[in-house]
Amino acid sequence: MIEQKRADPKRITPQSEDFDRWYVDTVLRAELADYTPVRGCMVIRPYGFALWENIQRALDDMFKRTGHENMYFPLLIPESYLAKEAQHVEGFAPEVAWVTRGGGKELEEPLAIRPTSETIICSLYTDWIHSWRDLPVKINQWVNVCRWEKRTRLFMRTTEFLWQEGHTFHETYDEAADEVETMLGTYRELHEDWLAMPVIPGRKTDSEKFAGADYTVSIEAMMKDGWALQAGTSHHLGQNFTRAYGIQFTDRGNELQHPYQTSWGLSTRVIGGLIMSHGDDAGLIMPPKVAPVQVVVVPIVRSNDAEGSALVEEAVARIEREVAGSVRLRVDRREGIRPGEKYAHWELRGVPLRIVVGAKDLAEERVTVVRRMDGLDQMLPLDGLAARLPQLLAETQAAMFARARNELEERSVHVTSLAELVAAFAERPVFASGPFCNRPECEVRIKEAVHALTVRNLRADRTADGAPCIACGDPADHVALTARAY
Amino acid sequence: MIEQKRADPKRITPQSEDFDRWYVDTVLRAELADYTPVRGCMVIRPYGFALWENIQRALDDMFKRTGHENMYFPLLIPESYLAKEAQHVEGFAPEVAWVTRGGGKELEEPLAIRPTSETIICSLYTDWIHSWRDLPVKINQWVNVCRWEKRTRLFMRTTEFLWQEGHTFHETYDEAADEVETMLGTYRELHEDWLAMPVIPGRKTDSEKFAGADYTVSIEAMMKDGWALQAGTSHHLGQNFTRAYGIQFTDRGNELQHPYQTSWGLSTRVIGGLIMSHGDDAGLIMPPKVAPVQVVVVPIVRSNDAEGSALVEEAVARIEREVAGSVRLRVDRREGIRPGEKYAHWELRGVPLRIVVGAKDLAEERVTVVRRMDGLDQMLPLDGLAARLPQLLAETQAAMFARARNELEERSVHVTSLAELVAAFAERPVFASGPFCNRPECEVRIKEAVHALTVRNLRADRTADGAPCIACGDPADHVALTARAY
Numbered sequence: 002m003i004e005q006k007r008a009d010p011k012r013i014t015p016q017s018e019d020f021d022r023w024y025v026d027t028v029l030r031a032e033l034a035d036y037t038p039v040r041g042c043m044v045i046r047p048y049g050f051a052l053w054e055n056i057q058r059a060l061d062d063m064f065k066r067t068g069h070e071n072m073y074f075p076l077l078i079p080e081s082y083l084a085k086e087a088q089h090v091e092g093f094a095p096e097v098a099w100v101t102r103g104g105g106k107e108l109e110e111p112l113a114i115r116p117t118s119e120t121i122i123c124s125l126y127t128d129w130i131h132s133w134r135d136l137p138v139k140i141n142q143w144v145n146v147c148r149w150e151k152r153t154r155l156f157m158r159t160t161e162f163l164w165q166e167g168h169t170f171h172e173t174y175d176e177a178a179d180e181v182e183t184m185l186g187t188y189r190e191l192h193e194d195w196l197a198m199p200v201i202p203g204r205k206t207d208s209e210k211f212a213g214a215d216y217t218v219s220i221e222a223m224m225k226d227g228w229a230l231q232a233g234t235s236h237h238l239g240q241n242f243t244r245a246y247g248i249q250f251t252d253r254g255n256e257l258q259h260p261y262q263t264s265w266g267l268s269t270r271v272i273g274g275l276i277m278s279h280g281d282d283a284g285l286i287m288p289p290k291v292a293p294v295q296v297v298v299v300p301i302v303r304s305n306d307a308e309g310s311a312l313v314e315e316a317v318a319r320i321e322r323e324v325a326g327s328v329r330l331r332v333d334r335r336e337g338i339r340p341g342e343k344y345a346h347w348e349l350r351g352v353p354l355r356i357v358v359g360a361k362d363l364a365e366e367r368v369t370v371v372r373r374m375d376g377l378d379q380m381l382p383l384d385g386l387a388a389r390l391p392q393l394l395a396e397t398q399a400a401m402f403a404r405a406r407n408e409l410e411e412r413s414v415h416v417t418s419l420a421e422l423v424a425a426f427a428e429r430p431v432f433a434s435g436p437f438c439n440r441p442e443c444e445v446r447i448k449e450a451v452h453a454l455t456v457r458n459l460r461a462d463r464t465a466d467g468a469p470c471i472a473c474g475d476p477a478d479h480v481a482l483t484a485r486a487y
Numbered sequence: 488m489i490e491q492k493r494a495d496p497k498r499i500t501p502q503s504e505d506f507d508r509w510y511v512d513t514v515l516r517a518e519l520a521d522y523t524p525v526r527g528c529m530v531i532r533p534y535g536f537a538l539w540e541n542i543q544r545a546l547d548d549m550f551k552r553t554g555h556e557n558m559y560f561p562l563l564i565p566e567s568y569l570a571k572e573a574q575h576v577e578g579f580a581p582e583v584a585w586v587t588r589g590g591g592k593e594l595e596e597p598l599a600i601r602p603t604s605e606t607i608i609c610s611l612y613t614d615w616i617h618s619w620r621d622l623p624v625k626i627n628q629w630v631n632v633c634r635w636e637k638r639t640r641l642f643m644r645t646t647e648f649l650w651q652e653g654h655t656f657h658e659t660y661d662e663a664a665d666e667v668e669t670m671l672g673t674y675r676e677l678h679e680d681w682l683a684m685p686v687i688p689g690r691k692t693d694s695e696k697f698a699g700a701d702y703t704v705s706i707e708a709m710m711k712d713g714w715a716l717q718a719g720t721s722h723h724l725g726q727n728f729t730r731a732y733g734i735q736f737t738d739r740g741n742e743l744q745h746p747y748q749t750s751w752g753l754s755t756r757v758i759g760g761l762i763m764s765h766g767d768d769a770g771l772i773m774p775p776k777v778a779p780v781q782v783v784v785v786p787i788v789r790s791n792d793a794e795g796s797a798l799v800e801e802a803v804a805r806i807e808r809e810v811a812g813s814v815r816l817r818v819d820r821r822e823g824i825r826p827g828e829k830y831a832h833w834e835l836r837g838v839p840l841r842i843v844v845g846a847k848d849l850a851e852e853r854v855t856v857v858r859r860m861d862g863l864d865q866m867l868p869l870d871g872l873a874a875r876l877p878q879l880l881a882e883t884q885a886a887m888f889a890r891a892r893n894e895l896e897e898r899s900v901h902v903t904s905l906a907e908l909v910a911a912f913a914e915r916p917v918f919a920s921g922p923f924c925n926r927p928e929c930e931v932r933i934k935e936a937v938h939a940l941t942v943r944n945l946r947a948d949r950t951a952d953g954a955p956c957i958a959c960g961d962p963a964d965h966v967a968l969t970a971r972a973y
Contacts, residue, residue: 038568038610039561039598040589047556047626054557070533071540075525076600076631076647077584082524095591098563100600102585103646104635112525114562114586114600125523125530140533145562145631149590160589161562 013349015282020226024277027284028155031350033272041153041160045269048350051293053163053269057143059195059291060165060267063187069139069167076144077112078121085120086245092212093117096148098160114147119213119238119264122168123246130170132251136260138170139180156273157487164268170260172252174239177261181235184265185218188233196271197288197401198222198278199409200232201432201482203458206444211264215239221457221482223409224277227430229457229484232274235265273487278405279374285351286374288401289394295329296390297347301340301359309360316358316368316383323387328394348373353397354390374401418471419450422483426451430485436465437481443472447483457482499835501768506712510763514641517771517836519758527639527646531755534836535642537779539649539755543629545681545777546651546753549673555625555653562630563598564607571606572731578698579603582634584646600633605699605724605750608654609732616656618737622746624656625666642759643973650754656746658738660725663747667721670751671704674719682757683774683887684708684764685895686718687918687968689944692930697750701725707943707968709895710763713916715943715970718760721751759973764891765860771837772860774887775880781815782876783833787826787845795846802844802854802869809873814880834859839883840876860887904957905936908969912937916971922951923967929958933969943968 013030014022028034033049045053061071077100084090093116100112115121122140130138143165153159167184171177185202192198200220210217214236222232243249243259252258279286289295300317302310317332324330331352333343340357347355357369368386371378374397381389409432416422416435425433437443439459448454463480470477499516500508514520519535531539547557563586570576579602586598601607608626616624629651639645653670657663671688678684686706696703700722708718729735729745738744765772775781786803788796803818810816817838819829826843833841843855854872857864860883867875895918900911902921911919923929925945934940949966956963 035611035614037561037607038565039563039607042561042563044561044611045559047558050557050559053559071536072533073531073536073539073649075523075528075530076633077525077528079524097589098586098598099588100584101587102597103583103633104637105581111588112584121523121525125521128521147562147589151590163559 013282013284016225016280020277023280023282024273025155027276027280027349031285033276033285034155036155041150043155043159045163048293049272052272052275052287052291055291055293056191056195056271057165060187060191061143063190064141064165064167067139067183067187069141069169072140072142073144074115074118074121074125074142076115078115078118080111080113082120082124083113085123086213086242089119089213089242093148096150098147098149115144116146116148117264117266118142118144118146118166119168119242119262120246123242123248123262126170127246127248130248130250130260133172133253136170136172136250137176137180139167140169141165141167154273156276157270162268162270164266166264166266169263170243170248171262172250172258172260174261177237177239177263180263181218181237181265184263185220185233185235188235188265188267189220191267191271192220192222192232193402195288195290196275196278197398197405198232198274199402199406201458202461203482204461205234205458206439206441206456208441208444209456211236213238213241215241218461219458221484221486222274222278223412223432223484224274224487225280225408226277227412227432227485229432229455229482229486230270230274230277231457231486232271233265233267236263238262238264279401280351283345284349286401287351287353289353289398292351292353293329294331294347294350294352295394296324296331296354296356297352298330298332298356298358299340299343299347300332300334301357303360306360309363312363313358313360316363319383320356320358320387324390325387327387328390330390354393356386372397374404416471417468419446422447422450422454422471426454433483434460434463434480435471435483436468436477437479438470438473438475438477439479439481440470440473443470446472447481451483453485454483455486457484457486499768499770502711502766509766509768510759511641513762513766513770513835519762519771520641522641527636529641529645531649534779535758538758538761538773538777541777541779542677542681542757543651546673546677547629549676550627550651550653553625553669553673555627555655558626558628559630560601560604560607560611560628562601564601564604566597566599568606568610569599572699572728575605575699575728579634582636584633584635601630602632602634603750603752604628604630604632604652605654605728605748606732609728609734609748612656613732613734616734616736616746619658619739622656622658622736623662623666625653626655627651627653640759642755642762644756648754648756650752652750652752655749656729656734657748658736658744658746660747663723663725663749666749667704667723667751670749671706671719671721674721674751674753675706677753677757678706678708678718679888681774681776682761682764683884683891684718684760685888685892687944687946688948689946689968691720691944692925692927692942694927694930695942697722697724699724699727701727704947705944707970707972708760708764709898709918709970710760710973711766711894712763713898713918713971715918715941715968715972716756716760716763717943717972718757719751719753722749724748724750765887766837769831770835772887773837773839775839775884778837778839779815780817780833780836780838781880782810782817782840782842783838784816784818784842784844785826785829785833786818786820787843789846792846795849798849799844799846802849805869806842806844806873810876811873813873814876816876840879842872858883860890902957903954905932908933908936908940908957912940919969920946920949920966921957921969922954922963923965924956924959924961924963925965925967926956926959929956932958933967937969939971940969941972943970943972
């Protein structure tokens with residue numbers, strides 16, 4: 002069972018008091034997700050699932066735009082198929098859930114619930130790839146997977162989770178390498194343009210790469226507590242799996258070859274990252290492009306002012322009519338609930354803009370528009386309001402990204418030695434970058450220098466140009482991003 | 488393992504020779520799906536999955552329009568939760584796949600892979616439903632489920648399949664009954680308006696209702712071999728599960744009550760029904776509204792006619808440009824493949840319209856448009872062609888529905904006795920309807936009268952008005968639809 006921290010029904014724990022509790026309080030109270038009686042598994046509630054659907058739609062469109070097609074492969078994988086790629090099975094076997102009985106009988110061979118699908122996909126593509134004309138293969142699936150986790154956390158780490166896994170096969174190593182970069186690029190686009198989360202791309206060290214990969218690249222985002230979140234990974238699998246599974250094609254020179262392969266995935270974990278990138282003590286702050294509700298309208302209706310209330314309702318109806326699907330708008334007409342409570346309700350849920358429609362403002366043909374991210378409020382004329390909302394939302398989206406980027410920059414440091422690295426973490430968790438030779442023993446020394454530190458990736462946007470490795474002092478090619486990580 | 492009938496690489500078995508083989512040949516050769524090494528599980532290939540996505544999108548929009556929200560519940564259900572509703576567990580237990588090991592250990596309690604999710608959903612809603620203000624709850628999920636099947640068949644019956652399952656909770660029995668009808672209505676709308684499949688709605692007999700339901704309604708469609716396919720079901724669960732799981736709410740009169748519940752589902756089986764409703768000896772025939780490719784353009788390019796070929800390419804580029812996303816159009820520019828092969832390729836895949844662009848026709852500023860459903864071909868001016876395509880597709884959609892409805896009517900008979908029922912099936916399978924008292928013993932007599940006959944449902948669109956039951960002769964209220972069924 003997930004370690005169940007119940008939400009305090011009265012308040013959200015402030016971030017400064019306990020960031021972990023703030024996170025759990027927010028997820029539960031905003032009704033994004035909840036615990037279940039099933040060990041390590043959560044339920045995604047309508048508001049959380051609507052957010053996931055918006056993220057899915059954006060990413061799926063990018064996949065299709067870049068020439069990928071969706072498929073569906075079986076949930077269950079026979080033990081013998083899982084076992085063919087040695088490093089892969091070694092990496093995943095401890096996390097697998099096994100089906101051993103079905104239809105009232107013990108099975109002859111146990112079936113794994115997929116922890117990922119390289120093995121079953123390779124098994125099938127042996128029949129479908131014969132010639133270079135069959136390449137590239139570029140496919141994706143949106144599915145559930147299971148990985149038995151000891152410590153779980155809503156959205157961040159659950160035994161079952163939802164994700165997409167892309168799988169491609171190519172004629173050459175370089176074409177596969179291009180695909181690896183392209184798909185990391187779509188993840189970056191999703192995070193920066195849709196989720197307002199700046200990310201740092203780079204290559205994982207060998208100790209952190211995907212089990213069975215030649216190499217893995219990732220994007221890393223900073224949460225509000227200064228910790229890192231791996232926000233999407235893309236793997237170059239070389240010919241490791243295609244050799245093991247015997248996939249061969251006749252190349253343009255009429256020679257038999259094993260194709261080169263990639264895989265890349267992004268899961269519901271992205272929702273955890275979104276929450277921890279933007280939220281504050283009042284709850285969620287949703288980036289407008291993926292917000293299930295972009296604008297909430299709160300009518301201020303007074304039982305002792307029938308005439309004013311009628312004007313308010315008329316103005317609200319006009320806004321609804323004029324918006325007509327151009328933004329995702331909800332009117333909160335619930336009775337018996339004070340305006341202040343309604344404000345708090347939608348602030349908790351992170352709705353980007355709130356429009357307050359009251360008789361007093363309407364006398365001047367105006368309404369109040371309040372921005373969730375910073376409480377900025379302005380009086381705007383009712384005339385033309387609906388037409389201005391998309392622009393206000395776009396400004397909010399840009400402002401959220403700019404703020405997150407500033408926070409990332411303010412909390413990033415460059416270090417040239419282990420001593421500087423230790424000093425950088427003395428006050429609070431940061432993103433520390435420094436020259437790194439990429440030797441495993443140096444990675445160990447870095448990780449041991451600061452409690453719970455990890456090398457996140459070798460930054461794609463920086464080079465060390467031979468500056469001395471912070472651990473051993475030898476000339477280094479890479480700049481390692483180090484941080485504490487979820 | 489699915490009984491693997493491989494497709495003949497050279498031809499599709501004609502329907503008249505062996506309808507079952509025709510079906511399998513078509514699914515495999517059109518690359519909708521294929522077998523896998525996993526017992527009873529199939530892989531849905533890109534063309535089949537694109538079709539499923541179109542169906543999903545249409546149905547999901549209908550669900551949202553009728554006030555439903557999507558969620559996600561866990562895949563795994565503890566044995567003790569599954570067991571709480573007695574009839575339900577009795578119905579499903581023989582089909583369940585059990586996870587007994589996870590994370591390297593034997594589990595203390597086995598976990599079922601969901602065969603359907605009433606049990607886990609009820610477990611969770613005990614925490615979320617307290618007052619009549621919390622009702623109705625109207626939710627849905629798009630997920631995979633497993634039911635261990637002895638005999639499997641691509642799309643029609645597989646151990647794992649994809650579906651949507653809707654679940655709702657209501658204050659009153661009647662409100663739940665209205666929901667049951669509304670959702671059967673959405674399934675009917677999907678079939679008739681999107682899939683061009685006429686259906687017959689009605690209530691299942693008690694022997695065929697969902698395990699744990701008060702009653703089940705279904706829509707039944709006729710396949711081209713005269714067999715019936717249950718094409719969507721909607722269940723009134725009464726208080727059966729809410730009592731068993733202890734869900735209670737305070738009603739408007741301040742009394743504690745168990746809510747009334749419904750569930751309804753539609754699976755990837757719908758694709759099997761679509762294929763068998765419309766296909767012919769050349770392969771699939773796709774209804775335009777859900778066709779992954781609605782229009783295919785085949786340029787006729789000759790290596791010995793550079794000038795003509797340039798004109799052809801220019802005309803094709805113009806069609807592509809002018810269509811600009813208004814229809815799903817594909818240009819088949821593959822080299823080294825004769826036009827006739829291309830025609831057969833896209834006929835097999837059921838693309839509703841083919842546009843042939845050749846230099847000879849272009850000399851008269853025209854192209855040839857051929858309709859897949861009946862081979863109807865017409866010469867149309869290139870000018871304004873793109874703008875006419877949506878209309879041509881709409882006409883095709885309507886013509887496919889009209890043809891299917893005619894076939895259903897021609898192959899339907901009314902019977903007034905068991906002797907007439909037997910006679911009706913003497914030549915070929917039909918849909919036979921007749922007065923029925925709805926007694927279990929009469930249902931048995933009907934089913935025994937003709938080999939493999941079943942009572943599909945008690946038709947919602949007919950009443951018997953006291954005419955004598957075809958089995959016992961007593962005055963009957965219902966008209967039973969009887970047929971052989973998949």
